[in-house]
Amino acid sequence: MINTLFSFGGISIIEKIERSEEEWKKLLTPEQYAILRKKRTEMPFTGKLLSNKEKGTYNCAACGQVIFESDKKFDSQSGWPSFYDVMSSDSVELVTDDSHFMHRIEVICSSCGSHLGHVFDDGPKPTGKRYCINSAAMQFEGEE
Structure with a gap:
């Protein structure tokens, strides 16, 4: 299921997906x-999308919403796919995460509420951001 961001007169509308935890477990x-529902993290340097260099989009693995474009991906050498910007500021929600005795900003899919990863302020220009995202939290859709 691919969710779309609708925009009417400058107002964006995201289709919200709500499912029970049992439904998520089946899907x-x-x-x-x-990772997506319990906020775990995959081991660094193990994700299938870490070295992907194909052109296309990176979509939420839970609901299909487009989150990132391949032209904003870079090699941060952190062990996880990294992006310097999101497809649209409406595609994610940023939430303070003070777990594990650290202060971080969690990146959540705005459509289904799934945990994608974290964003840091040590990325490249033009944004200075590093969206550090779990491979298992995304599905890659190549350009045709």
């Missing part, structure tokens, strides 16, 4: 469920 792999 997602165990790894995806742990």
Whole structure:
């Protein structure tokens, strides 16, 4: 299911997806469920999308909403796919995360509420941001 961002007269509308935890468990792999719904993190340098250099979009693995474009991906050498900007500021929600004795900003899909990763202020220009995202939280859709 691909969600679309609708815009009417400058007002953006995101289709909200709500499912029970049992429904999410049926739709997602165990790894995806742990990351997207339970806010776990995959081991660094293990994600299938880390070295992907194809052109296309990176979509939320839970609901299909487009989150990132390939031209904003860069090699941060952090062990996770990294992007310097999102497709649209409406595609994610940023939430303070003070877990694990750290202060971070969590990146959440604005459509389904799934955990994608975190954003840091040590990325490249033009934004200075590094969206550090779990591979299992995304599905890649190549250009045709």
